[in-house]
Amino acid sequence: MPEIKVTPLGAGQDVGRSCILVSIAGKNVMLDCGMHMGYNDDRRFPDFSYITQNGRLTDFLDCVIISHFHLDHCGALPYFSEMVGYDGPIYMTHPTKAICPILLEDYRKITVDKKGETNFFTSQMIKDCMKKVVAVHLHQTVQVDDELEIKAYYAGHVLGAAMFQIKVGSESAVYTGDYNMTPDRHLGAAWIDKCRPNLLITESTYATTIRDSKRCRERDFLKKVHETVERGGKVLIPVFALGRAQELCILLETFWERMNLKAPIYFSTGLTEKANHYYKLFITWTNQKIRKTFVQRNMFEFKHIKAFDRAFADNPGPMVVFATPGMLHAGQSLQIFRKWAGNEKNMVIMPGYCVQGTVGHKILSGQRKLEMEGRQILEVKMQVEYMSFSAHADAKGIMQLVRQAEPDNVLLVHGEAKKMEFLKQKIEQEFHVNCYMPANGETVTLLTHPNIPVGISLGLLKREMALGLLPDAKKPKLMHGTLIMKDNNFRLVSSEQALKELGLAEHQLRFTCRVHIHDTRKEQETVLRVYSHLKSVLKAHSVQHLPDGSVMVESILIQATAHSEDPGTKVLLVSWTYQDEELGSYLTSLLKKGLPQAPS
């Protein structure tokens, strides 16, 4: 029985290090190749030795698909392809292909240059890795090989994020990556057609959350920023360079304009300016409103938001600073946080999810005394606010996607086990499909029941379809044909054609039954009685009285002869071929019962 196997190497009952192996109809695909922000040791990358202990990964994988540019989905890619060794194709969308190497380089710099790690991938490795990337369009069907095809769908979440359908013959799986079912200020909502995959692998970051309306959250956010700035405080918003940052910038930009505010807004330098450029050039990936108006006003050209300089952090007076990275685990955002944490007038707003182990996660869970590097204790007096601007689907959104795609099975990844459990139950109850949530390294095997495609000769199909159109179309009609199997070529043809093609002659099997009937009249009259009897019984069949004195029922011939010894008995000869077996047999038994009394 054909099967689909799924093994998460990362993101199984966890967030971070997304990496999922899928085997479908003999093809092996790796979905995402991420790093884990909560670890600094071996655990930060997926354990690729699971795929093969020795030997090149290329021999075991048909392709790798990257859903979007976040490092927990692509951070291990150069390690995987250049250090472990993989030369097969890597697929991602154009914006992902553009932005991914920049984030990887940034990640490398922080790890190697700042933390001083060795044995990490190099800039050259990132370049070599990106050479193996094939960019895909939305909805384009990419033929990986003769049998395996993949197709990208819009996922929202961040610029260029995509969901992928993987298909071999009639078996298919969909991997959502991270997605967002509600359009935001700069991106559209995820969309997929009713593709009915055997398996839907969905993220479940917000498996239990149902978020209130976006408008409320935005108003709340603006109010908090506004209040802090009014009382002279500083606002730190840790973000990732691409994604939420742009959405919040658009939000603040319009608010500052409307309220005519003067406090400076800064954006930590480098990446972000460049990031805005990407948004301008890939504007077709943003939402409809931005796309429509970009000629008149490009939303990613900000008037109020200026580049940040490290020295500005010590400036007196209010300010708002967007700084990277988003989970306060390293870099500029952490530096600024340390400077401002001691003042209760200040505020840090965490606009997204924080992985366990990061400073972001610690302060969100209420910790106010943090042990920093060198045993130093940092007391957090500034206000800590959490605002879910993460562009992940909430529980409602996940259910909505399942409804849209109509999968046979659902598998949850990229979430916390407890929350997954809840969502799993909900999905099983509402959609009556199996739902799985494997841990890392655990394999889920699904049996599939694919139909087998064959070619049917048009003659046979049309003949059968014409029959199907009879008034009693509801009654299933049996069709009959011969399947010719030659090499891998399957054809269904009419039996006559099959015989002809194979150069075989038909063997005709005919039966002739003698039925004795008591009747003293002449043969011709007996035949007439048989005719009228059959005519009255077999209303749906063709019953003919032929000029030569015989009766035809469909293609069954009935003749009457005199009995050689008994003049009071007539012998009916009923003759049919094997193809009319049922009707022939029925007729003989019917006639054996005798004819109804003739009208006198």
Added chain:
Amino acid sequence: MKLYCLSGHPTLPCNVLKFKSTTIMLDCGLDMTSTLNFLPLPLVQSPRLSNLPGWTLKDGNTFLDKELKECSGHVFVDSVPEFCLPETELIDLSTVDVILISNYHCMMALPYITEHTGFTGTVYATEPTVQIGRLLMEELVNFIERVPKAQSASLWKNKEVQRLLPAPLKDAVEVSTWRRCYTMQEVNSALSKIQLVGYSQKIELFGAVQVTPLSSGYALGSSNWIIQSHYEKVSYVSGSSLLTTHPQPMDQASLKNSDVLILTGLTQIPTANPDGMVGEFCSNLALTVRNGGNVLVPCYPSGVIYDLLECLYQYIDSAGLSNIPFYFISPVANSSLEFAQIFAEWLCHNKQTKVYLPEPPFPHAELIQTNKLKHYPSIHGDFSNDFKQPCVVFTGHPSLRFGDVVHFMELWGKSSLNTVIFTEPDFSYLDALAPYQPLAMKCIYCPIDTRLNFIQVSKLLKEVQMRKLRPERRRDSPKVTQVPLHVVCPEQYTQPPPAQSHRMDLMIDCQPPAMSYRRAEVLALPFKRRYEKIEIMPELADSLVPLEIKPGISLATVSAVLHTKDNKHVLQAPPRPSQPPASKKRKRVSDDIPDCKLLKPLLSGSIPVDQFVQTLEKHGFSDVKVEDTAKGHIVLLQEAETLIQIEEDSTHIICDNDEMLRVRLRDLVLKFLQKF
């Protein structure tokens, strides 16, 4: 399969393909050469144009002099310009299911079709095609609407009158179907019916046919289309290019294994080399400007202009033109320049790489930033303040009948210092210039048409036809025989151009010869469908018993229930005969009547008499007797008064009405035969 040919213009096609149960319109081109018969629409009152003498018949009859004006020996219609629509009577256009658009030049008739024929289907096109197509339509509507002309001429269209007119008016075709331009409202409504598609996207039409756009290399988002079912493949090639300009290269590989290839949109100037023309364009431009003259380039707001600006970007500094202003004037100039920068995914590899840096893919961004290139919506407003001469102006429309170009022709035509350079190949430049004669300005003809020429076509056809290594398209595909590729094309391509009738190389040469079409023709495409895809459900497949008949060939008889839904066919295992409920009421006679449609399989093989007799004896028939006949044998069962005639290809059992016996004998006979 039929092809209804609604347009006679080879580069602005409009065909309707009937394939399986679908009706597919291929492109929706609008023939604008009709506008050459009209007087230009000046933006600013032109005394010259308004004082042209009315035209009178030879017999002195002047009833047409309001409609027709004479200029330098040519006669023009003085009216709102009109376009030649595709044929709307050949086929009921409300039955069209979908329209496939190949590039933005080939969709200009869309509003006429979608808004006025009862069309209710979907239009498919790529995003750049739609966005730039919208710009072209917007410009066209704007050009025509901003100079309202009260007069609409119709007298001259009368067949009796048209006969009397001088050429080319006399020979203009289908004048009764010529229509004025659509409105912006109609454009918006037409465009709202478009569904966006990406290259290599498979689109299912009613489960019967799959259509897929492929990159055609000619313009931003331009596509060829594959229209295929499981066993048949039609390629529609329209406006393709193998030159490396800005668009993504042409996808030729996916055209392979086509049964029919409909070929339209070849180069209109097969003798001109586009690269050479660009060089000539630059040198003529430089020469004129250095001599203090102005250069006018009539052009569309998108397409070749991007390449020309890129060439100039590399050329102006070395040619010492850094101080010469370049103006691009069109109501959609800004949008066109901006849109070009955001379609990275549709660009050639080099330009894509720039976006990854991230830099704008086209260097015109830099020309604009450095103020070398300025764009304006029209000559009114800001332009009149900034305007400095000598300069270079890119503006439309290439027909020289409407748009800002009319103003510059009037303004610069009188001086021989100035030059007009024709780069767009859609209009004959001499015809375009006719209403401006006599003209002192220089005229240079540098048509740049990057579409396929005949050498490229013959190479392409050879490659498409290479079928020797044809892989099985699907594992269920029937035995593949070498099927010839049928090429279908406009009649213009099957003979050399009229002006170069000796150039036998300027026509399509293929085997079997191309089928040609002309406007309003219906072609029956020569190919027969033989197979259709059907799916066998796993339960049924498991129940099949394959029998190896010859080495490598197995057979299985299939009795199954056919389900057909949305043009998809599935075979299901027959339902198990359900036991009739025991407490059945009175049985009706008809309940027992078997369904004659339940056919038994065919039989094949032969019965060896000796073995058959042995088998009979084994089964308890003791009195078996065999007689030889001319063709075979007769086996007699005396006691049962039964006779079995056995011949090579037939067996006949003649017996009394003893069903038990007959069925026993039948099953014994069947043991020796194979079922089909």
